[in-house]
Amino acid sequence: MNIRKTLLAITGAAFVSLSIAALAAVGHGTDPNALIRLSEEGSKAAQSLLLARIAIFDGQPQDAVKLVDQAKTALATAAKDADKLAIKSRKTDAGPMIPIDARLTISDDFALDPKKQEQMQKLNEHLKKGEAKKAIEVLGPADESVTLTTLFMPLEATSKAIDDASTLLGESKYYEANLALKKAEDSWVSESQSFVEYLAALPKPEKSADAPKSEKSANAPKPEKSADAPKSEK
Template identity: 40%
Template structure:
């Protein structure tokens, strides 16, 4: 089911704080290599995240009577979406929840939900310590399972953007703005955000 894109303050902070990876280290441990790769992937996923953010801001600018600002935001979104990088493939999600044929659904954001009664027990403290170590070593699936065994449920919701469809909607909005059809441009941008879907991952899929 389609849902509006929801971005938490924590996610915004995490996405904006990722730094570029330098290739100057002489050697990396297996954990460091994994962490470096994660940072690289977050930087790429950020292209889609930033594009949708600019689309939303462009819609606001149009309704505030600032078509020039909206056009600049759309151009920035186009730049993000047109990144000619094969690494886009790393973020393609394929399952029954990605309905558009001939398109690639890109993971542009994730949110984590935790169900916990916050009642501390020795067993829970031990399991949480184990999960912390697993998370440190990038073993997310194992950490979630460790928490599940003591009654803490963790679910991950991914936000998926149809890349080709979004590009077309943004390009159409750009053309409509040039024709001074601002209302129609806003509808085109709305199509881009409306096509984003969510997928909640079970612990067996993490």
């Protein structure tokens, strides 16, 4: 599974996908300008897991063992950064979950006229700069049909399934190992929400202590009172 990196493309189709990565709205780890932060290590774990299943089907169990070990290592690293990611799952009964893929869709008829094209170009620029408020202003109430769909990986369920698969591969139980990996894949959850609402709920960026002060600096010299200045008469 690859994170979508195609160029932004809008057509008149009923369902239109906008690439998060191409918009530069997506980042990994703690990128301060990323409006959407995915788990890079979680994505690596997912990809290794899927490739391990293919290796089993292709009769390459040794490759499957290596890929499962890679998935296990990546998942352990992903767990450390789970709290730093921007997108949070609304599902609470599956334990900690990390976002491994995301996309934007427009779920109504969309005709790309010059005005819409200009609007999308402005939206692109704001997303690249991490300007959530300005992006919302560009989208406007009429474009609340823009939906953010995220694929989440539950850490506990995936970790257990990978451990089980590793044990089964060691016992040469390849069919059972594949089923364990499939169980992990089946536990991934897809959630959708309004992109406007998502942007509005993002925490405001903290002002840096090193941020430039206003023109009226606190250290600017104050005008001195002249001793020769005329005193007011009583």
